Amino acid sequence: MSAMAWLILAVVAIVILLVLFVALRRRRRRGGVIATRGKP
Amino acid sequence: MTTAQIRGLPVVTVLGGDDVAEVRDVIYSPAHGAVMALTLNRRGFLAGRRKELLPSSSVHAIGQHAVMVMDEQALMPRDEARADVAGAGGDRDVLGNDVLTERGVSLGVVRDLVVLAGTSGAVVGYQVSKPGGGEAFIPLPAQLSVSGKALVVPDLTEEFVRDDLVGLGAAVDEFRGRLGLR
Numbered sequence: 001m002s003a004m005a006w007l008i009l010a011v012v013a014i015v016i017l018l019v020l021f022v023a024l025r026r027r028r029r030r031g032g033v034i035a036t037r038g039k040p
Numbered sequence: 041m042t043t044a045q046i047r048g049l050p051v052v053t054v055l056g057g058d059d060v061a062e063v064r065d066v067i068y069s070p071a072h073g074a075v076m077a078l079t080l081n082r083r084g085f086l087a088g089r090r091k092e093l094l095p096s097s098s099v100h101a102i103g104q105h106a107v108m109v110m111d112e113q114a115l116m117p118r119d120e121a122r123a124d125v126a127g128a129g130g131d132r133d134v135l136g137n138d139v140l141t142e143r144g145v146s147l148g149v150v151r152d153l154v155v156l157a158g159t160s161g162a163v164v165g166y167q168v169s170k171p172g173g174g175e176a177f178i179p180l181p182a183q184l185s186v187s188g189k190a191l192v193v194p195d196l197t198e199e200f201v202r203d204d205l206v207g208l209g210a211a212v213d214e215f216r217g218r219l220g221l222r
Contacts, residue, residue: 031065032133036124
């Protein structure tokens with residue numbers, strides 16, 4: 001592959017990783033609703 | 041209001057106007073039918089969690105755009121909190137739980153909790169996605185058990201599934217009356 005193809009591939013990979021990182025970060029930051037233990 | 045409207049809100053002090061944290065998780069006690077505490081993130085996109093909890097009793101107000109506390113002293117170190125609250129972990133997340141009746145009929149999947157506005161976190165019902173599609177609300181106290189995987193409710197709950205929040209308000213009183221809890 002030419003240098004240009006490698007460069008495009010690298011840019012695409014970085015963008016995909018960045019999108020995944022942001023999505024995961026947003027998901028983790030929102031948290032959830034945690035029930036305490038004990039009989040209702 | 042629902043907990044989705046609370047999670048992600050900034051925590052702001054009344055006395056200083058400081059933006060001290062952001063709401064991460066809602067810790068809910070099925071036994072008390074109430075929100076007991078909020079876990080927190082630091083402010084800023086790359087900032088991590090805060091070790092402290094915000095107990096419901098220290099919340100000044102939960103508004104549309106912020107959770108208000110008097111000052112930063114309202115935040116409590118996790119080890120000073122009640123044992124059941126301090127020990128609450130992500131393995132008991134209610135969101136996504138299957139709602140099953142005692143007879144094994146699925147009423148849907150928990151999407152959120154409905155919190156009574158203007159109170160110190162009283163929970164009045166669950167918002168669920170129905171198996172056939174669409175949203176519904178079931179009143180509290182409905183659950184017989186909560187595991188982090190499934191929510192088991194009495195068979196009677198099926199009669200009190202409502203399609204909107206207005207219907208839920210009426211169903212809560214009626215449901216409690218039928219269970220003899222009024």
